[in-house]
Amino acid sequence: MDISWNERLSDGAHRITSSAIRDLLKLTEQPAVISFAGGLPAPECFPTAELTAAAERVLTVHPMAALQYGPTEGYAPLRSFLAARMAALNMPVLTEQVLITSGSQQALDLLGKLFLDTSALVVVEEPTYLGALQAWRPYGPRFVTLPLDDEGLDVIALARLLATGAQPRFLYLVSCFQNPTGVTLSPARRHALIELAARYALPIVEDDPYGDLSYGGERPEPLAALDIALHGELRHVIYLSSFSKIVAPGLRIGWVAAPAGLSRKLAHAKQGLDLHTGSLAQATACEACHAGLLNEHVPRIRATYRTRRDTLLAALEHQMPPGVRWTHPAGGMFIWLTLPEQVDATELLYTALEQQVAFVPGATFHANGGGTATLRLNFSSTAPERITEGVRRLGQAMRSRL
Amino acid sequence: MDISWNERLSDGAHRITSSAIRDLLKLTEQPAVISFAGGLPAPECFPTAELTAAAERVLTVHPMAALQYGPTEGYAPLRSFLAARMAALNMPVLTEQVLITSGSQQALDLLGKLFLDTSALVVVEEPTYLGALQAWRPYGPRFVTLPLDDEGLDVIALARLLATGAQPRFLYLVSCFQNPTGVTLSPARRHALIELAARYALPIVEDDPYGDLSYGGERPEPLAALDIALHGELRHVIYLSSFSKIVAPGLRIGWVAAPAGLSRKLAHAKQGLDLHTGSLAQATACEACHAGLLNEHVPRIRATYRTRRDTLLAALEHQMPPGVRWTHPAGGMFIWLTLPEQVDATELLYTALEQQVAFVPGATFHANGGGTATLRLNFSSTAPERITEGVRRLGQAMRSRL
Numbered sequence: 169m170d171i172s173w174n175e176r177l178s179d180g181a182h183r184i185t186s187s188a189i190r191d192l193l194k195l196t197e198q199p200a201v202i203s204f205a206g207g208l209p210a211p212e213c214f215p216t217a218e219l220t221a222a223a224e225r226v227l228t229v230h231p232m233a234a235l236q237y238g239p240t241e242g243y244a245p246l247r248s249f250l251a252a253r254m255a256a257l258n259m260p261v262l263t264e265q266v267l268i269t270s271g272s273q274q275a276l277d278l279l280g281k282l283f284l285d286t287s288a289l290v291v292v293e294e295p296t297y298l299g300a301l302q303a304w305r306p307y308g309p310r311f312v313t314l315p316l317d318d319e320g321l322d323v324i325a326l327a328r329l330l331a332t333g334a335q336p337r338f339l340y341l342v343s344c345f346q347n348p349t350g351v352t353l354s355p356a357r358r359h360a361l362i363e364l365a366a367r368y369a370l371p372i373v374e375d376d377p378y379g380d381l382s383y384g385g386e387r388p389e390p391l392a393a394l395d396i397a398l399h400g401e402l403r404h405v406i407y408l409s410s411f412s413k414i415v416a417p418g419l420r421i422g423w424v425a426a427p428a429g430l431s432r433k434l435a436h437a438k439q440g441l442d443l444h445t446g447s448l449a450q451a452t453a454c455e456a457c458h459a460g461l462l463n464e465h466v467p468r469i470r471a472t473y474r475t476r477r478d479t480l481l482a483a484l485e486h487q488m489p490p491g492v493r494w495t496h497p498a499g500g501m502f503i504w505l506t507l508p509e510q511v512d513a514t515e516l517l518y519t520a521l522e523q524q525v526a527f528v529p530g531a532t533f534h535a536n537g538g539g540t541a542t543l544r545l546n547f548s549s550t551a552p553e554r555i556t557e558g559v560r561r562l563g564q565a566m567r568s569r570l
Numbered sequence: 571m572d573i574s575w576n577e578r579l580s581d582g583a584h585r586i587t588s589s590a591i592r593d594l595l596k597l598t599e600q601p602a603v604i605s606f607a608g609g610l611p612a613p614e615c616f617p618t619a620e621l622t623a624a625a626e627r628v629l630t631v632h633p634m635a636a637l638q639y640g641p642t643e644g645y646a647p648l649r650s651f652l653a654a655r656m657a658a659l660n661m662p663v664l665t666e667q668v669l670i671t672s673g674s675q676q677a678l679d680l681l682g683k684l685f686l687d688t689s690a691l692v693v694v695e696e697p698t699y700l701g702a703l704q705a706w707r708p709y710g711p712r713f714v715t716l717p718l719d720d721e722g723l724d725v726i727a728l729a730r731l732l733a734t735g736a737q738p739r740f741l742y743l744v745s746c747f748q749n750p751t752g753v754t755l756s757p758a759r760r761h762a763l764i765e766l767a768a769r770y771a772l773p774i775v776e777d778d779p780y781g782d783l784s785y786g787g788e789r790p791e792p793l794a795a796l797d798i799a800l801h802g803e804l805r806h807v808i809y810l811s812s813f814s815k816i817v818a819p820g821l822r823i824g825w826v827a828a829p830a831g832l833s834r835k836l837a838h839a840k841q842g843l844d845l846h847t848g849s850l851a852q853a854t855a856c857e858a859c860h861a862g863l864l865n866e867h868v869p870r871i872r873a874t875y876r877t878r879r880d881t882l883l884a885a886l887e888h889q890m891p892p893g894v895r896w897t898h899p900a901g902g903m904f905i906w907l908t909l910p911e912q913v914d915a916t917e918l919l920y921t922a923l924e925q926q927v928a929f930v931p932g933a934t935f936h937a938n939g940g941g942t943a944t945l946r947l948n949f950s951s952t953a954p955e956r957i958t959e960g961v962r963r964l965g966q967a968m969r970s971r972l
Contacts, residue, residue, distance in 0.1 A: 169771035171806060173831040176739065176773065178709070181684045184838050206639075214637045220629040223850075227622040235616045235818035237608075270672055270822075270844040277843050281708060282583045302842040306683060307580070337578065369571035371578065404573060416637035418849030420672075429575040436586050440704040441679050442672040446848045447820030448625075 179286075180306035193526060202558035203526040204545040207347065207501060211549070213472055214416050215456070215465045222456035223448070234451040240439045241431075242268025242423070243450040249457050250423050254407075258393040261402055261425045267434050270445045272377055272410040272422035274438075276303035279373060279406065281437050282430075283337040284309045291329070291339040293321055295504075295533030295542070297347045297375065300340055311535035312336065318495065320346070320353030323360045330368045338371040338406070343391055345378040345500025348533045348544040352498060355388055362394045365404040377410040377422075378500040380466050383474035385498055392425065402427045411453055413501070414466055419449040473501065479552040480545065480559065487563030489570055501548040504530070506541060508570065513543040516569055525561040581688075582708035595928060604960035606947040607928040609749065609903060613951070615874055616818050617858070617867045624858035625850070636853040640846045643837045644670025644825070648856035652825050655864075656809075660795040663804055663827045669836050672847045674779055674812040674824035676840075678705035681775060681808065683839050684832075685739040686711045693731070693741040695723055697906075697935030697944070699749045699777065702742055713937035714738065720897065722748070722755030725762045732770045740773040740808070745793055747780040747902025750935045750946040754900060757790055764796045767806040779812040779824075780902040782868050785876035787900055794827065804829045813855055815903070816868055821851040875903065881954040882947065882961065889965030891972055903950040906932070909943040910972065916942070918971055927963040 193205050226234045233243060241247065247266040254261050269275040276299060284290065284307035292300065294313035301311070312334070314325045321341055329336075343353045353361070365372050374391045389397075392407040402425060410422035426434055438444075480503055484494055491508040507513060513529035520526060530542025547555060595607050628636045635645060643649065649668040656663050671677040678701060686692065686709035694702065696715035703713070714736070716727045723743055731738075745755045755763070767774050776793045791799075794809035804827060812824035828836055840846075882905055886896055893910040909915060915931035922928060932944025949957060 169768060171771045171773055171829070171831075173829065173835070176685060177835070178683065178685055178687045178690070178739075180687070181835065181839065184683075184835070184842065208639055211634050211638050214633055216629055216633040216637065219637070219850075220626060223625045223629065224622060227618055227625065231616055231618045232613050233820075235618065235621070235820040236613050237610055237814075237819045270848070273842070274844045281580065281586075283578060283580055285580045285582070288580070299842070299845065304842075306839070306842065337580075366571060369573045371573055412639075416850075417639045417845075418635075418637040418853075420844065420846070420848040427573070427575065429573075433575070433579070433583065433586070437583065437708070440586065440675075440701070440706075440708060441843070442676045442822065443701065443819075444822070446672070446822040446851050448621075448818075448854070449848050449850050451820075452850070 180308065183305045183308055193528070201521070201524045201526055202550065202554050202561065204547070204550065204558060205526040205528050206546055206549055208546070208549040209413055209417065210469070210472060213469050215461055218456050218459065218461050218465070219416065219452060222459065223452045226451040226455045230451060234448045236447065238444045238447040238450065240444045241435045242266065242445060243447065243454060246450050246454040249454060254425060257390065259390060259396060259407065259425070262428070265402065265425050265428060265431050267424050267426065267431060267438065268445045268450060269422045269424055269438070270442060271412055271417070271420045272375060272408045273299050273303065274441065275408045275422055275424040276300050278434055278437050278441065280304045280307045282433060289334060289336040291326065291336045292535050293341050293346070294535065295348050295530055295539055296340065296535060297342055298533055300375070301535055309337070313535050316349065316351060318351055320351050320357055321361070323357045323364065326361070327364055330364060330370065336370065338373050340373040340375065342375045342378070344376055344388060345381060345497055347378070347500070348502050348530065349504035350495045350497025350500050350502045352388060358388065358391055358394055362391060362398060362404070366398065370404065372405045373408065374405050375408045377413050379409070380414050381470060381473060381501065382499040383470060383477060406430065414462065414469070415453060419453050421445065421449055421453050473548050476547040476550065476552060476555060479555045480547040483556045483559035487559045489563065489566050492566065501546055503545045503547065505543045505545065507543070509541050511569055512540050514540070516543070516565060519569055520562060520565040523561040523565045525558045525565065527562070582710065585707045585710060595930070603923070603926045603928055604952065604956050604963065605928040606949070606952065606960060607930050608948055608951055610948070610951040611815055611819065612871070612874060615871050617863055620858050620861065620863050620867070621818065621854060624861065625854045628853040628857045632853060636850045638849065640849040640852065642841045642846045644668065644847060645849065645852040645856055648852050651856055651859050656827060659792065661792060661798060661809065661827070664830070667804065667827050667830060667833050669826050669828065669833060669840065670847045670852060671824045671826055671840070672844060673814055673819070673822045674777060674810045675701050675705060676843065677810045677824055677826040678702050680836055680839050680843065681740070682706045682709045684835060691736060691738040693728065693738045694937050695743050695748070696937065697750050697932060697941055698742065698937060699744055700935055702777070703937055711739070715937050718751065718753060720753055722753050722759055723763070725759045725766065728763070729766055732766060732772065738772065740775050742775040742777065744777045744780070746778055746790065747783060747899055749780070749902070750904050750932065751906035752897045752899025752902050752904045754790060760790065760793055760796055764793060764800060764806070768800065772806065774807045775810065776807050777810045779815050781811070782816050783872060783875060783903065784901040785872060785879060808832065816864065816871070817855065821855050823847065823851055823855050875950050878949040878952065878954060878957060881957045882949040885958045885961035889961045891965065891968050894968065903948055905947045905949065907945045907947065909945070911943050913971055914942050915945040918945070918967060921971055922964060922967040925963040925967045927960045927967065929964070
């Protein structure tokens with residue numbers, strides 16, 4: 169008897185859906201297309217020489233650390249390095265609180281596994297990071313969305329929600345140079361948010377992969393830093409970050425710093441997922457970091473990405489038809505466009521692809537629908553001259569639709 | 571307000587339990603202890619030079635493939651290599667059917683996500699691989715255990731179970747040199763099993779990380795090969811394997827070859843877990859494989875492990891008190907001991923640790939309890955002279971308990 173696989177799937181599996189947009193964009197990865205669609209770091213900036221030297225050294229000097237099974241919690245020297253780095257950013261945590269994950273994405277799945285049941289409430293920004301929705305949908309939660317503006321999440325809307333007695337499992341946000349909008353939560357709202365978290369015992373999942381990519385001005389204090397400053401230790405914030413944007417995503421190394429009461433549970437859950445994160449990648453990253461990689465590399469990519477952001481903003485200024493608005497991010501990798509209400513960004517994408525330019529329609533980033541007249545542009549992985557040309561094509565596509 | 575993390579956890583998280591044994595064994599990782607407890611490959615055999623050369627080459631020649639985000643399905647050249655390798659083992663599958671995972675462990679978690687709901691039935695061997703139980707327990711299935719003997723799974727017991735109308739989501743087994751017992755499913759039972767799978771439309775998850783570690787004699791046809799031979803394509807078997815035992819676990823590279831109707835769903839599910847498996851590790855492994863690593867390396871570790879298995883068997887013959895029985899595996903990494911009924915292997919472990927020798931009590935590998943008078947010995951990661959001394963200590967510990 170043949171097996172009808174679809175009939176055999178779990179409830180969770182039925183909630184996993186393919187993204188039609190992703191499939192569409194996959195078909196257009198030809199060099200002729202100028203793509204603002206990805207979320208990729210600039211490959212020409214990868215610190216290849218530093219990582220090659222580091223990989224050679226670990227394989228020669230510490231082959232065991234690079235090749236053997238490793239602890240589920242992560243490679244101890246890397247955990248120490250990250251704890252020290254967090255301390256330098258006003259987030260003193262114990263090494264034991266740091267768990268290495270296979271990219272931040274795995275941390276999101278882990279948190280889903282630990283906290284989510286069918287119909288559990290999760291508060292997210294509108295729009296929010298697509299990967300978080302993908303990680304959590306199989307667990308069947310209900311998403312409550314809160315709007316954001318140029319100062320980030322609308323904290324007053326959150327206060328109203330919590331005042332109704334709602335008990336979300338957690339609030340998820342990208343606190344700095346958000347994906348997809350590029351906006352950053354303002355210092356005043358950060359303080360208000362941490363107070364709300366303390367008052368209502370609300371766990372906050374702070375995703376911060378872009379915080380180091382600031383193109384001028386100070387990096388705001390992470391929510392984790394405020395939590396520690398107020399309570400002497402991480403108490404309400406589960407802090408996520410990653411090497412994907414500041415070193416290379418192919419390493420697949422992220423980390424989560426969690427309140428002490430949660431760290432062991434995270435490690436136990438990770439055991440069932442993959443035993444541990446790749447040792448070769450962890451040991452290589454650690455070796456490179458000890459050799460000073462971040463201090464040299466992060467300023468380099470900041471300079472490159474700043475130019476690209478400026479180029480994109482200038483091109484938008486020149487090419488966008490009236491009625492189109494966009495964010496002005498102080499860092500990160502993305503700019504968010506809001507189109508005149510009647511424009512459907514998914515339909516616009518078809519026209520754009522005819523013009524050999526691509527982006528991600530904003531609806532994808534909306535947990536509960538909506539956002540049809542919005543779109544995301546990535547600027548980190550496209551050279552300035554192609555950015556300018558791409559926006560020219562995008563403007564053309566828009567004008568043919570307006 | 572403080573957060574009581576334990577009260578916030580999901581139903582699934584409450585099912586994740588720490589293994590007291592694992593914690594105990596962690597405390598005894600001192601060099602003085604002779605440990606038969608792990609499941610580690612011999613680190614002195616790691617193909618360090620080959621992997622260093624491969625890592626250098628990929629970082630120099632294909633830095634993008636090693637450092638950028640990669641496809642969720644895996645690095646295309648590695649998928650092709652594995653499809654060709656499977657074809658050479660009488661398992662012709664399309665490259666599209668091969669999904670690279672972060673170790674086989676991730677494949678187990680993926681299958682849990684795809685197939686398991688609370689109270690869903692899963693058939694496993696008794697005893698079975700601990701990591702599979704850890705991966706699936708959070709999903710809340712009911713495990714039905716079937717006994718095994720020197721010819722592997724009791725297929726008649728399975729036939730009886732299926733004849734009652736039971737509809738398991740799948741049967742899981744380690745078909746060759748099983749973990750934890752070392753036994754191999756006999757050719758006759760393989761044929762009977764594939765016929766049952768076809769008759770009852772029963773999915774079989776065939777975990778085969780040890781099949782290449784054969785110490786004499788032919789490797790039996792994988793169930794996947796029989797499935798393909800009978801049906802022209804993979805239809806009932808989901809085949810899992812890994813580089814962890816034949817190259818190095820620190821790479822964290824496993825793969826799953828699935829029936830065509832299931833491959834896309836697996837990839838969609840993996841997207842939420844970690845986006846993709848580490849590119850550096852995949853590209854390095856692929857480069858090393860293309861340079862002929864497996865052809866040279868697998869015979870080397872086979873020779874080393876064969877000696878260790880023979881040493882362990884000889885030492886058991888000399889040192890075990892009457893009433894102790896053990897398996898005689900033709901390959902793999904483990905030997906399984908059955909003690910006189912009244913002996914509790916967990917209590918024995920305390921005595922053994924006093925004698926500076928360690929093992930894993932067999933109860934851990936039993937999905938529904940039992941197995942208190944059994945234990946698992948690993949021989950791959952201990953040098954022959956230490957194996958002999960370790961078994962001498964183990965014999966002493968046993969005699970003090972009998």
